Amino acid sequence: MPAQGWKQLLSGASRFQGEGHFPIAAYSEFVPPPRLGPKPYGGVGINPMLDGDPFGWGVSEYEEAVELQPGLNTLAHCVVGALARLGQGQPAHGISKGKLIDNPYWPPALAAAAGKLAHERYVVLLPLALSRTQDDKGRVRWTLFGGSEQGPARGFWRSFFTAPGREAGDGEPAFFRDLLATVYGAKEGDLRATGFRVLPSAAEDDDPLPRWTRPLVLGPRESLRGVKYLLTFRPFAKLPVAVRRAYLAGELHLLPFPGSLVFWGAPPYRRLQRSLPFATQIPLLHTFPRHEDPHGIRVPQSGWLHEPRAGKPAPDDRHGPVRNTYKRSHRWERVHRNEDELKCLEHEDKLAHVLFSTSGQDLGLYGKPMARNSQVWTRDWRLLLDGPNAGPDELERAADALAAGGLFGYRFLFPAMRVGRHEVYWHRPLAAYLDPAAGRGALLSSAPLGYLTAYDADKPDLQKPIELWPRLLQRDGYAEALTLFDLARHYDQRPHQTARNIRKLLDSRNMLDEPLRPSFARRMLAVPKHETIEAWLDALPAKSSDPEQARALAEKLRGTLDASKAASKSVPSLTYKHTANRSFEAAYWETITHLAHGDYLTKNNADCVRDAATEKESPHHRRDLDALGDYLIAYYESQIAEQGMAGRALAGSLPFAWRTEFPFPWMGGWLKNQQGEAEERDIVVVIPGRDRGRAVVMADHYDTAFMVDRYDPKYGGDGARLAAAGADDNHSATAALMLGAPIFLEMSRTGKLACDVWLVHLTGEEFPADCLGARALCQRLVERTLKLRLPDGKGHDLSKARVQGVYVLDMVAHNNDRDRDVFQIAPGVGVESLRLAYQAHLAAEAWNAGAKAWNKRKSRAGRPRGKRSADGATMPETAPHPALHGEVRLPFDPRSTLYNTDGQIFSDAGVPVVLFMENYDINRQGYHDMHDTMENIDLDYGAAVAAIAIESVARAATDPAP
Numbered sequence: 001m002p003a004q005g006w007k008q009l010l011s012g013a014s015r016f017q018g019e020g021h022f023p024i025a026a027y028s029e030f031v032p033p034p035r036l037g038p039k040p041y042g043g044v045g046i047n048p049m050l051d052g053d054p055f056g057w058g059v060s061e062y063e064e065a066v067e068l069q070p071g072l073n074t075l076a077h078c079v080v081g082a083l084a085r086l087g088q089g090q091p092a093h094g095i096s097k098g099k100l101i102d103n104p105y106w107p108p109a110l111a112a113a114a115g116k117l118a119h120e121r122y123v124v125l126l127p128l129a130l131s132r133t134q135d136d137k138g139r140v141r142w143t144l145f146g147g148s149e150q151g152p153a154r155g156f157w158r159s160f161f162t163a164p165g166r167e168a169g170d171g172e173p174a175f176f177r178d179l180l181a182t183v184y185g186a187k188e189g190d191l192r193a194t195g196f197r198v199l200p201s202a203a204e205d206d207d208p209l210p211r212w213t214r215p216l217v218l219g220p221r222e223s224l225r226g227v228k229y230l231l232t233f234r235p236f237a238k239l240p241v242a243v244r245r246a247y248l249a250g251e252l253h254l255l256p257f258p259g260s261l262v263f264w265g266a267p268p269y270r271r272l273q274r275s276l277p278f279a280t281q282i283p284l285l286h287t288f289p290r291h292e293d294p295h296g297i298r299v300p301q302s303g304w305l306h307e308p309r310a311g312k313p314a315p316d317d318r319h320g321p322v323r324n325t326y327k328r329s330h331r332w333e334r335v336h337r338n339e340d341e342l343k344c345l346e347h348e349d350k351l352a353h354v355l356f357s358t359s360g361q362d363l364g365l366y367g368k369p370m371a372r373n374s375q376v377w378t379r380d381w382r383l384l385l386d387g388p389n390a391g392p393d394e395l396e397r398a399a400d401a402l403a404a405g406g407l408f409g410y411r412f413l414f415p416a417m418r419v420g421r422h423e424v425y426w427h428r429p430l431a432a433y434l435d436p437a438a439g440r441g442a443l444l445s446s447a448p449l450g451y452l453t454a455y456d457a458d459k460p461d462l463q464k465p466i467e468l469w470p471r472l473l474q475r476d477g478y479a480e481a482l483t484l485f486d487l488a489r490h491y492d493q494r495p496h497q498t499a500r501n502i503r504k505l506l507d508s509r510n511m512l513d514e515p516l517r518p519s520f521a522r523r524m525l526a527v528p529k530h531e532t533i534e535a536w537l538d539a540l541p542a543k544s545s546d547p548e549q550a551r552a553l554a555e556k557l558r559g560t561l562d563a564s565k566a567a568s569k570s571v572p573s574l575t576y577k578h579t580a581n582r583s584f585e586a587a588y589w590e591t592i593t594h595l596a597h598g599d600y601l602t603k604n605n606a607d608c609v610r611d612a613a614t615e616k617e618s619p620h621h622r623r624d625l626d627a628l629g630d631y632l633i634a635y636y637e638s639q640i641a642e643q644g645m646a647g648r649a650l651a652g653s654l655p656f657a658w659r660t661e662f663p664f665p666w667m668g669g670w671l672k673n674q675q676g677e678a679e680e681r682d683i684v685v686v687i688p689g690r691d692r693g694r695a696v697v698m699a700d701h702y703d704t705a706f707m708v709d710r711y712d713p714k715y716g717g718d719g720a721r722l723a724a725a726g727a728d729d730n731h732s733a734t735a736a737l738m739l740g741a742p743i744f745l746e747m748s749r750t751g752k753l754a755c756d757v758w759l760v761h762l763t764g765e766e767f768p769a770d771c772l773g774a775r776a777l778c779q780r781l782v783e784r785t786l787k788l789r790l791p792d793g794k795g796h797d798l799s800k801a802r803v804q805g806v807y808v809l810d811m812v813a814h815n816n817d818r819d820r821d822v823f824q825i826a827p828g829v830g831v832e833s834l835r836l837a838y839q840a841h842l843a844a845e846a847w848n849a850g851a852k853a854w855n856k857r858k859s860r861a862g863r864p865r866g867k868r869s870a871d872g873a874t875m876p877e878t879a880p881h882p883a884l885h886g887e888v889r890l891p892f893d894p895r896s897t898l899y900n901t902d903g904q905i906f907s908d909a910g911v912p913v914v915l916f917m918e919n920y921d922i923n924r925q926g927y928h929d930m931h932d933t934m935e936n937i938d939l940d941y942g943a944a945v946a947a948i949a950i951e952s953v954a955r956a957a958t959d960p961a962p
Contacts, residue, residue, distance in 0.1 A: 004466070004467075005054040005468060006049055006055070006468070008466050009420065009422055009424075024775040024778055024779050024909070026660075026770035026775070028136075028767065029662070029770075030373060030661070033418045034132055034134040034908075035417075035419075036048060036417050037419045038419075039909065040782045041781055041909050043910045044831075045829040045910065046132075046829060053471065055469055056470075057426075059471065059473060060473050060478070061478040061482055062496075066295055066496055067294075067296060068297065070297075072443055078093075078287055078289075079126065079284070079287050079441065082287050083124065083259055087122060088114060093287065094283075094287030094320075096318060096321075098266070098268055099262060099283050100262060100266075103262050105235045105259070107237040109236075109248070110248075110259065113248050117248075118250060120257060121184065121253070123256050123257055123431075123444075125255065126147065126256070127155025127156055127429050127450060128144060128426075128427070129145040129148045129149060130142055130144060130297070131143055131145060131423070131425045133414035138899030139899070140417075142298065143299070144285065144288065145425065146283070146411075147284035149277070150427055150462070150465075151233075152233050152263075153233035155427030156233070156429045158467070159450050160210040161469065162469050163469065167212075172191050173446075175447060177194075180194060182444060184229070192215055195229055196228070196229045196231070197216050197217070197227050197231070198216045198218065199234060199239070199243070200232075201232070201234045218230065224242055230243060230254055230255065233256075266283045271381050272383065276386060277460050277462055278460075285302045286302055286303060295495060300414060301411070302410065303411075304320060304323070304407060304410070305351050305402075305407070305408045306322055306406075307352055308405060309406065312406040313407065314407075315407055319409070323351070324350065325350060326370075351410075355370055355376075356371055356402060356662075359666075360721075363768075364712075365711055368768065368770075371385060372387040372661055374410055376398055376402075376410045378408060379407040379409075384398050385397075385398035387413060392662070392663075395662065419454065421458070422454040422457060423457045424453070424454045424468075425452065425454075426452045427452070429449075430443075432444060449469075449470045454468065476556070480549060480550075481503060481506075482499050484540075484544040485544055485550075486499075500526070501536075502557065505521055505524065506557075508520075508524065508560075508890075514562075517561075517841075518567060518568065519841070520888065537557060540553065570845055570846055574747075574752075574958065576947060578742075578950075579946070579947035579951075580854050582859065584947065588736075589875045589939055590875075591738055592727055592735045592942075593727075593873075595734055596726055596932075601624050601723065602618065602624045603623075603625045603628060603703055603723045603726060604703055604706055605625060605658070605669045606667035606706075606769065607623040607624075607723060608669075609721040613719040613721075614720045617710075617722060623669050625702070633651050636651035636685045636741060639745060640745065643745035643746060645745050648748070650686040651683075651686075651791070652683075652788040652790040653683055654682040654684055655679045655680070657679070658673040658680050658764075664768070667768065680764060681763060681773075682760055682761060682777055684758060684760050685758065686756060687756060687759070689756045689757065690754055691961065692755075692801065693802060694804050695757070696758070696956045696957040698740060698758070698809070699762055699806055699807065699902065700736070700762065700810065701730050701764070701766070702761040703723075704729065704730070705766040705767065705928040706724070706766070707722055707723070710722045724929065724930065725930075727933050727936065728812075728918075728926060728932055729766075729927065732946070735946065736809055736945075736950065739950075740946075740953065741759060743954070744759075752958060753958060754958050754959060756801060757957050765901065771904070771905050773902070774902035775905055778905050781803060782909055782910075786799045805832065805835075805913070805914070806903075808914070808915050808916065809917075809946075811920065812916055812918055812945040812946060813938060813941065813942025814924075814942075815882075815919075816918065816921055816924075821882050821884050821941070822885045823945050823948075824889050824896065824897070824919065825841060825886050825916065826891075826893075826898040826915040827890065827898075827913070828891060828906060828912065828914070830912060833907065833914060835912075835962070837888050840886065840914055840948070840949075841886055841888060848884065850881075851881040854881050855880040855881055860878060863878060863880055866938060866941065868938055869939075881944060882941055882944055884945065887919075891907070897915070901917070903915040916945060916948075
């Protein structure tokens with residue numbers, strides 16, 4: 001018997017290895033699919049596979065409660081309202097005339113009855129095509145793709161199975177009794193006696209219905225006497241004459257409302273399906289407005305685009321809705337992650353420009369064309385662009401077609417979640433009706449859950465999908481967290497904060513498979529700094545809707561903690577003898593000063609930008625990023641020589657081309673790269689350990705951002721793209737790597753490193769390169785093609801070494817004025833990343849324990865806490881070492897900013913990663929502006945975070961192999 005279910009789904013999951021098999025695009029040009037289960041580099045990310053269940057797809061309590069149920073409720077309001085207007089003979093949003101012409105689900109007889117169907121309750125059983133997608137903030141979200149490409153019936157009927165050939169339950173599902181009672185006031189009882197019957201379609205004859213339907217099936221010659229409710233997915237035009245007459249006369253209720261199936265009968269989209277396999281999803285998608293709020297189901301924008309030109313027809317009632325503008329969001333948008341981004345954005349851009357324009361004026365500082373996350377077709381429904389599968393030639397042709405003007409259909413498409421080489425969709429029925437009391441759509445309880453299909457992403461065959469079935473999880477502790485604290489919002493700063501805190505403890509305990517160190521657990525919680533974990537647990541009953549249940553839950557949570565005495569002891573440090581002193585602080589200050597205010601001024605990969613404003617104000621017309629890279633290599637060569645490690649430790653570069661889907665000739669750096677006059681490169685230092693087959697990476701980025709206040713007129717700018725000095729972003733991190741080098745070299749020389757340490761200065765994190773160096777490194781790690789280029793031009797193969805963890809440092813020396821002495825330890829997805837975060841936490845605990853003793857020394861005792869330099873030039877005076885709160889912000893924590901850094905690229909690829917970052921405030925002065933100078937550096941704080949990061953790397957590199 002051929003493999004089925006998960007066994008088939010996972011076949012070929014490791015095909016990413018090998019050159020060219022795993023291209024990583026910039027998020028700004030193409031938001032990729034989230035990869036669930038096995039990751040390209042190994043390990044496991046979000047994992048819906050359930051032990052011992054070869055056909056089950058786990059859906060967590062949080063997905064169901066926070067995203068899916070609120071989202072389904074919103075969708076029900078929209079679609080039932082539109083269908084009610086259709087049934088009442090009124091214009092219906094998203095249901096244009098073009099969808100209804102020659103539509104077998106809306107034949108002339110039914111259309112003529114619109115407005116006369118007084119008995120209609122507008123019950124819908126719409127199978128939605130849902131999948132998880134990734135947004136530009138790295139969040140993995142349940143997203144609506146539209147109607148099920150499997151048709152209007154299959155998703156509903158497959159709900160009553162749990163595996164191929166295995167039916168759920170033994171008798172009639174309660175759902176139908178609930179439906180009849182809720183919508184029609186029918187008394188509960190045997191379905192047949194209630195007047196409920198089923199009329200299969202031809203397709204359902206080929207795909208047998210569950211056994212419980214057999215006594216309910218309406219025979220071809222059977223009378224309608226006693227039949228009140230008929231469940232059928234047949235097109236109205238193909239129903240028996242007696243059924244049509246009875247319905248139009250108000251003597252028979254058809255379930256679902258026959259007009260609700262029009263989305264699968266629109267001839268234009270059937271035609272489009274020949275070139276776009278999933279085109280039948282689109283008509284239903286048009287019914288809904290764009291929705292990006294994280295609390296609900298994501299709905300990408302779709303509709304029609306009109307570019308007026310002479311001789312080109314204007315939109316008519318066959319096409320719609322017309323949506324010509326788009327609110328462009330990106331990872332740098334200054335909005336709160338927990339708010340609805342669309343409401344926070346200030347303006348909408350012209351859609352054609354959002355899709356295709358490459359001009360600097362249209363893109364501003366942070367925009368790039370979004371066409372690769374879109375599909376576009378012509379007014380006569382011919383495919384023009386399938387963005388996720390398009391290359392530069394297809395993009396150029398589509399851009400030319402839009403420039404010529406006319407009417408075009410489109411949808412933004414963020415690719416569906418993937419397991420291995422398969423993309424996966426959930427066909428979940430939206431069961432709802434028109435509530436006459438509320439006057440809007442309402443969900444029906446106990447609705448069936450549908451099933452999942454998986455297709456080969458390269459060659460989807462809709463006729464032969466791999467099938468799986470959803471399992472709504474009800475795990476001990478998780479469900480209680482959501483029900484007990486749903487009413488606790490007035491206690492929390494953010495929605496679901498208490499429930500999310502509980503999830504952090506439960507998830508981490510399960511992932512690590514061992515009790516949690518109490519201090520580690522405490523650092524995961526989003527609670528006031530002064531509050532202990534015991535106080536938080538004690539307060540749970542008072543916040544809950546059921547204090548007794550909450551007390552029991554609090555005891556379960558206490559059970560996740562390690563109560564042993566060893567769990568409260570501080571661990572000895574490996575490196576603080578080198579870093580907890582004034583000489584380290586002085587070197588840290590001086591190193592940042594040299595990097596930020598020395599010879600290197602034009603440090604963005606796009607430098608120098610070739611526009612009038614920039615050329616007028618630029619200090620010179622060369623890119624100093626290249627000279628900075630040379631300086632770093634020379635520095636490490638000198639350190640290697642001083643430590644007597646020449647020939648053993650290596651310093652070199654990882655060169656690569658800057659590839660983009662669109663041309664950007666106004667970027668001087670990009671243009672020289674394309675012309676072969678320049679190259680991009682990561683700077684890599686290899687410090688050997690005893691096991692050369694493993695490596696721990698300490699990384700930063702050495703490029704700097706363009707200054708928004710020199711560019712944006714809102715901040716007094718004149719359009720010049722000038723690189724920031726970058727004292728905090730990100731020379732504060734570059735200095736940490738540079739000062740860590742002699743420490744790791746000494747540990748290597750004395751045999752203390754269990755594995756290699758790689759110091760990696762990544763290039764192109766800032767826009768417009770957009771994590772360029774991290775993408776190049778990750779691609780070579782996955783493909784196993786990593787080769788270091790040494791200064792003498794020779795190569796050194798690193799492809800056989802396995803990176804067991806990456807610590808990315810990005811902005812580590814600004815102490816947030818509103819919430820001081822906090823930095824974030826933000827792990828990527830997966831247990832390996834969580835273990836790295838644990839090492840970082842232990843390093844922070846050791847620092848705080850040591851600081852108490854160090855601050856008693858004569859040089860620091862009685863000194864006031866540190867202050868920033870008054871003039872940005874004078875090094876601040878010696879101050880006490882600060883005790884820092886290293887907050888562990890898991891990937892689903894809204895305060896984690898992993899998404900806004902190179903760390904997201906490593907996490908996507910499956911490389912274990914932790915981000916070290918200050919308590920990030922994107923709105924502060926000194927971020928991406930002319931004030932990113934020494935005036936905003938907190939020396940005592942930054943030196944402490946740098947020291948903790950060095951200690952974390954040392955701890956990870958002295959651990960035995962995982």
